Amino acid sequence: MPIIESVAVCSAAVPLERVTSFSTRTVTTRHYGLVKVRSTDGVEGIGFCYVGSVAGELLTVAVEQLLAPVLIGKDSYAVEGLWKAMYEEALLHGRAGTVMRALSILDIALWDLNARTHGLPLHKYLGAHELDTVPAYASGGYYLEGKTPEKLGEEMASYAGMGFRAVKMKGGRLSPQQEERRVKAAREAVGADVELMIDMNNGWSDLTQALQHVRRIEQFDPYFIEEPFSPDDVDNHARLARATRIPLATGEIGYGRWYHKELLDKGAAAILQTDAAVCGGITEWCKIAATAASHGVVMCPHWFHDLHAPLVAATPNARYVEYFWDDQVLNFRRLVDRQLSHRNGRIQLHDTPGLGFCFDEQQVAKYGQWQRIA
Numbered sequence: 001m002p003i004i005e006s007v008a009v010c011s012a013a014v015p016l017e018r019v020t021s022f023s024t025r026t027v028t029t030r031h032y033g034l035v036k037v038r039s040t041d042g043v044e045g046i047g048f049c050y051v052g053s054v055a056g057e058l059l060t061v062a063v064e065q066l067l068a069p070v071l072i073g074k075d076s077y078a079v080e081g082l083w084k085a086m087y088e089e090a091l092l093h094g095r096a097g098t099v100m101r102a103l104s105i106l107d108i109a110l111w112d113l114n115a116r117t118h119g120l121p122l123h124k125y126l127g128a129h130e131l132d133t134v135p136a137y138a139s140g141g142y143y144l145e146g147k148t149p150e151k152l153g154e155e156m157a158s159y160a161g162m163g164f165r166a167v168k169m170k171g172g173r174l175s176p177q178q179e180e181r182r183v184k185a186a187r188e189a190v191g192a193d194v195e196l197m198i199d200m201n202n203g204w205s206d207l208t209q210a211l212q213h214v215r216r217i218e219q220f221d222p223y224f225i226e227e228p229f230s231p232d233d234v235d236n237h238a239r240l241a242r243a244t245r246i247p248l249a250t251g252e253i254g255y256g257r258w259y260h261k262e263l264l265d266k267g268a269a270a271i272l273q274t275d276a277a278v279c280g281g282i283t284e285w286c287k288i289a290a291t292a293a294s295h296g297v298v299m300c301p302h303w304f305h306d307l308h309a310p311l312v313a314a315t316p317n318a319r320y321v322e323y324f325w326d327d328q329v330l331n332f333r334r335l336v337d338r339q340l341s342h343r344n345g346r347i348q349l350h351d352t353p354g355l356g357f358c359f360d361e362q363q364v365a366k367y368g369q370w371q372r373i374a
């Protein structure tokens, strides 16, 4: 019986090589929360998340003082019970945001630990739907100094050239006219057969503003528009969904089964982008995906492809993994010792136990320091 012996936590601040912007934010450094959960069998599971551009130490405190004490000395197979115990501990401190991210990555580490204990890759441990590869879309199209619509088009076409049948760009930062030029350039560059998605990153504040944009970009037939409003403005998502034929995708900053149920009940999303490192870990992600299936809604999880490829492989109503082909924007790639490969728009799964990779400790040491709780 594997008993949880220790938990280690690290906040790693990794600077971006180029200052990068999306609708309302500009990023120079990314803070990542990393955990390792070790059992008395000598097996270690890992978890990781993004904690924004500042104050990554908040996560370290949540793990150290609030959540790791719940896990130490417990049976690692009691995943649901440990989730509930951590959630009760988090109740007053943060059912969303950094405390929920801390809970999420400890839950991910438990799944990874248990899959490694059994010698099974995570997608098979979860009950695979796809065994070898999963479909992915190429994510990019950020705002950079001097990046014209033509250059954006070239970037999008380069992903199509690598074999991706779906690509995503950023939107929502400039005027409706300027954004129309960007979307037009991207559509013309990739052609009619490649799905094009546009991520607004909560850039619009009201329905009128959203419609000024949407009416101009409907003609370019996007597969979806992502996060048009603040995540808490569920009613405006529902209103916009009724006002446009473009499907809406959201949920990447959403937490817990109850928030996602509200999105589904109100018809606020046709695609859920729930992130296991944000919403409450793999345990909660699977519950949300099952509810989405009951509503006929597909999952296209946000961000970390390393984490989400096995989840998409184990979920019949999952459509795509979001894939970042280099380490410029998703610079977390620098912190792990193995990269997933892609071919013809599909990510290759592997048969290595658990998540199938570890932290690159030399790299992690450049950006942060481990603290061990036992």
Ligand SMILES: [Mg+2]
Residues within 6 Å of the ligand: 199, 201, 226, 227, 252, 302
């Ligand atoms: Mg997004």
